[in-house]
Amino acid sequence: MLTVLLLIALVFFLICYKFYGGFLARVFKLDNANKTPAETMYDGVDYCPTHPAILIGHHFSSIAGAGPIVGPITAAAWFGWLPAYLWCLLGSAFFGGPHDAGSVIASIRHQGKSVGEVVKVWIGVRGRLLFSWFVVLTLILIVAVFIQLGAGSLAADPAVAFAATVYMVLAFIFGICIYRFKMSVRLGTLIMLPFVFGACWFGQAYPVFSDPFRMSMETWRFILMGYVVLASLLPVWLLLQPRDYLSSYFLYFAVVIGGIGMVFGSFLGSNFEVQLPAFKGLVQGDTNFIWPILFVTVACGAISGFHSMVGSGTTSKQLRKETDSILIGYGSMLLEGMVAVIAIGAVMISGNVASGGPVVTFAEGFGKFGSLVGIDPLLGTSMGALAVNTFILTTVDTATRLTRYQIQELSNYKIDKYLATFIAVAGASVFLFVKTGDRPTWAVIWPVFGAANQLVASLALLAVAVWVKKAFARSNAFLMAPMWFMMVTTIAALGLLVYGELVAAQSNFVVVVFSVVLIILAILMLREALAALANRTESGVGLKGRPKSETA
Numbered sequence: 001m002l003t004v005l006l007l008i009a010l011v012f013f014l015i016c017y018k019f020y021g022g023f024l025a026r027v028f029k030l031d032n033a034n035k036t037p038a039e040t041m042y043d044g045v046d047y048c049p050t051h052p053a054i055l056i057g058h059h060f061s062s063i064a065g066a067g068p069i070v071g072p073i074t075a076a077a078w079f080g081w082l083p084a085y086l087w088c089l090l091g092s093a094f095f096g097g098p099h100d101a102g103s104v105i106a107s108i109r110h111q112g113k114s115v116g117e118v119v120k121v122w123i124g125v126r127g128r129l130l131f132s133w134f135v136v137l138t139l140i141l142i143v144a145v146f147i148q149l150g151a152g153s154l155a156a157d158p159a160v161a162f163a164a165t166v167y168m169v170l171a172f173i174f175g176i177c178i179y180r181f182k183m184s185v186r187l188g189t190l191i192m193l194p195f196v197f198g199a200c201w202f203g204q205a206y207p208v209f210s211d212p213f214r215m216s217m218e219t220w221r222f223i224l225m226g227y228v229v230l231a232s233l234l235p236v237w238l239l240l241q242p243r244d245y246l247s248s249y250f251l252y253f254a255v256v257i258g259g260i261g262m263v264f265g266s267f268l269g270s271n272f273e274v275q276l277p278a279f280k281g282l283v284q285g286d287t288n289f290i291w292p293i294l295f296v297t298v299a300c301g302a303i304s305g306f307h308s309m310v311g312s313g314t315t316s317k318q319l320r321k322e323t324d325s326i327l328i329g330y331g332s333m334l335l336e337g338m339v340a341v342i343a344i345g346a347v348m349i350s351g352n353v354a355s356g357g358p359v360v361t362f363a364e365g366f367g368k369f370g371s372l373v374g375i376d377p378l379l380g381t382s383m384g385a386l387a388v389n390t391f392i393l394t395t396v397d398t399a400t401r402l403t404r405y406q407i408q409e410l411s412n413y414k415i416d417k418y419l420a421t422f423i424a425v426a427g428a429s430v431f432l433f434v435k436t437g438d439r440p441t442w443a444v445i446w447p448v449f450g451a452a453n454q455l456v457a458s459l460a461l462l463a464v465a466v467w468v469k470k471a472f473a474r475s476n477a478f479l480m481a482p483m484w485f486m487m488v489t490t491i492a493a494l495g496l497l498v499y500g501e502l503v504a505a506q507s508n509f510v511v512v513v514f515s516v517v518l519i520i521l522a523i524l525m526l527r528e529a530l531a532a533l534a535n536r537t538e539s540g541v542g543l544k545g546r547p548k549s550e551t552a
Helices: 002-027 052-064 067-079 081-108 115-122 125-156 158-179 185-205 207-213 217-233 240-267 290-297 305-311 324-350 358-371 377-410 417-433 441-472 477-503 509-534
Strands: none
Touching (some): 002 081, 002 324, 052 240, 052 305, 052 324, 067 081, 067 324, 081 115, 081 324, 115 125, 115 377, 115 441, 125 158, 125 217, 125 377, 125 417, 158 185, 158 240, 185 207, 185 240, 185 377, 217 377, 240 358, 240 377, 290 477, 305 377, 305 441, 358 377, 417 441, 441 509
């Protein structure tokens, strides 16, 4: 069974990349004769032409995080592996794929600015304000939560902390070698990867080196706050980009090992027999309905609003030619779909979520898969857990930089990058350290994040759809169909969340208020977009989807 599922996913994604990816390239009229913002606005800090192998590493690591592992495993455990598997395939190819690629391409046609700028040009200033404030608040919450998660993982295992520190040092060295000493990417990768993977083993094998990194979670929180400030301000090629690139090999490694395990494991004993039912029913509990909960829970394994923030934030400023956007935008989403399929395979052989949660479930499954190629199961389990923890840090450093971009855009660049970074980290600190009742504010609000993230995805699809219709005079049905589905699904999920809180013995009214506000913002944004579509005036249209102000 595992073999068949993996091969179907692989063939399906390859076909989609070839044909649907080609369709996207034609719709957006990609042309390498057009210079990208990385060239026309080069500053050596944020705008920097980047080799596609490095950029896909940064983009893939940033959009993935723990998302394609936690969400699909949780959804499969609730509803059965088949619904989660099908949504990961269809969602990645026809929902998340055009969402991600569209966000990257729309951004490079608008000076590498965020989707909020696309909204401003093609929908209006009010729409832009609604969208951008929505995104800023979501990003600040992400920064806070992932600082907390990262601090927890580093405090729990000094070997993880040791390896994470080694990554940062290697990233500096790799960036300098590639960009200052012009070392080839291939040679730099061959030199660095043994150190990357060796650091994981070394920290576990020789505790004397990792013990100095044994610190409290509170200490690690402050260290990470300092780290994300650096990650936001330093040139992208010096820390953020190379660290993400080197980290991405953990995910590639997970895909290879997981693929081997799913293909050959079924023939090699009871440890690889499927224990999880294919379908467990339409409802789990009182309010866990397969629709809309499945589609909000899977998130990054199929479609995620955070991807549009990354694609139109850091990635678009580093793209060296337009056609790379299909490989990086669409290809990364399909690759993330493969990670989600392997994560589902891990929970299929375990039968349920392990006591330590989805991350432990994935790590244990990775340990079993790794044993097929001679990796000790205990070491394989540790490497699986370390891979997830590494991507927690990748998410938080990218999210901080993205928040800085959003704040600067909202202020029309009257706020410089230093103050914008301070505002981002200060906002995250409020969520981390200020309590609502007896709980940290981030923990009180976090239940609404999944729906908020998917609402961002629907709004990003809406923005790109308006741009395609008005700038290219092409049908935008391939974007509007997933937009309507995600919009209705997410609002329904928020409605269920509100209902669950109102009937609970102890209601979380903060979640109720936030949910209602999100619904209102989404409806207002939708109204602005539909009004823009109804307005056939195209005076702002320039060359190949660019505003006329840029092409005059």
